[in-house]
Amino acid sequence: MAYNEKDLRNKAEAYLKAERQEVFSKEVETELTQGNWESLYDRFYTSLAFGTAGMRGVIGGGTNRMNSFMVRKVTQGLSDYLNHTSKNPSVVIAYDSRRYSDLFANEAALVLAANGISVYLYPDLHPVPMLSFAVRYLQTTAGIVITASHNPSQYNGYKVYWRDGGQVTPPHDFSIAERANAVKAEDIKEMSEQTARSKGLLVPVPEKVDEAYYHTALLGLRRPSLVQDSPVKVVYTPLHGSGNIPVQHLLNKVGITCIVVPEQQEPDGNFPTVPLPNPEHPKAMEMAIALAKKEKADIVLGTDPDADRLGIAIPLDAEKTEYQLLTGNQIATLLVDYL
Structure with a gap:
């Protein structure tokens, strides 16, 4: 050319x-x-x-x-x-x-x-x-x-x-x-x-x-008794982004156990552990799901670098040996059902 x-x-x-x-x-x-x-x-x-x-x-x-x-x-x-x-x-x-x-x-x-x-x-x-x-x-x-x-x-x-x-x-x-x-x-x-x-x-x-943000977020809980000091165990990954502190803070406030993927906890703009920092992408959630299997977590959460996108995986069996990543439509359906 x-x-x-x-x-x-x-x-x-x-x-x-x-x-x-x-x-x-x-x-x-x-x-x-x-x-x-x-x-x-x-x-x-x-x-x-x-x-x-x-x-x-x-x-x-x-x-x-x-x-x-x-x-x-x-x-x-x-x-x-x-x-x-x-x-x-x-x-x-x-x-x-x-x-x-x-x-x-x-x-x-x-x-x-x-x-x-x-x-x-x-x-x-x-x-x-x-x-x-x-x-x-x-x-x-x-x-x-x-x-x-x-x-x-x-x-x-x-x-x-x-x-x-x-x-x-x-x-x-x-x-x-x-x-x-x-x-x-x-x-x-x-x-x-x-x-x-x-x-x-x-x-x-x-x-x-x-x-004020944390206070407002906690006030938004429609049925706080459902989650207050809940036995639910969460595995979470911020995918090297900005969601780590606020997500941990809010889950800790309501007494939910939150285990963060250690290799993906620190902010890093090179995103060294994932090809694409999208929590809706299976590859991005592999480490979190592996940790969930080890910890027998009840739910897996992941956020993208600016934490306005959420990925969720749930166990498929009582022994929590396999997990399924939910689609955006499935997550929306669950949110509407809760509200």
Whole structure:
């Protein structure tokens, strides 16, 4: 395939001027030096799109990759939209265990702050359900989660939530995308973290928000006596993601024994024990089911990296020697029956 080398070089050089993180810019610099036009074409033939599911892509240098520049570009578009539609807008930001999630969360926070938007930033990993709650509890205009959900480890992403705690829907998503696509590198406003914090534009999410979330979640139990100090034994895997602390905390609060798969307990954006961190995928739940057989667990639970997707396996016999992974429809049926 013939490539327009001049056009690709111009796009690459423009990106290099705008990208502040060396880890991404060095990839592009190396390929320019080597004349790797096929790879450069893949990095620059388009830009990552923003939609209802936010922005998601392979981590790396280029406009068709997930990197610091693209996060800042989209955040400037979001900032423009928030300042256009809201008075004194505010945003809360969370991130999961994926590679560079904490960096991207901080970059987004500083662009928002540079645009005069108040930002609450979680100081550590928090899953999507807790971010959704925080948006409503803190009454912010919007929320951001840095995550690529259950995609492979080479991906990361950027999800936007509206004031109702749900992901942005029309017309907000279209308007944000339109403004983000129009942003040029020189349009992106900047502010140092020290300045943002000293001006009170960037603050940590108060600890009381987590406490309120746990309290609200426990209040949601329709028949708490069914689970309080229950003899049920749970084997759980967070699949190296952000669900470990909240899931263990809530199960412990109601007195349910929770055994976590040790090899998958620690956050790790490389997801070294699974080909795909999707708890609905049999391969991802193999270690949890093996542990369940050993522990004779009554149920197996698994969450994806941002803990908004749940996998469940149940024993097929009284001896608990075999387990079956439930489908999404089966889980929904059980939830409706409980409610």
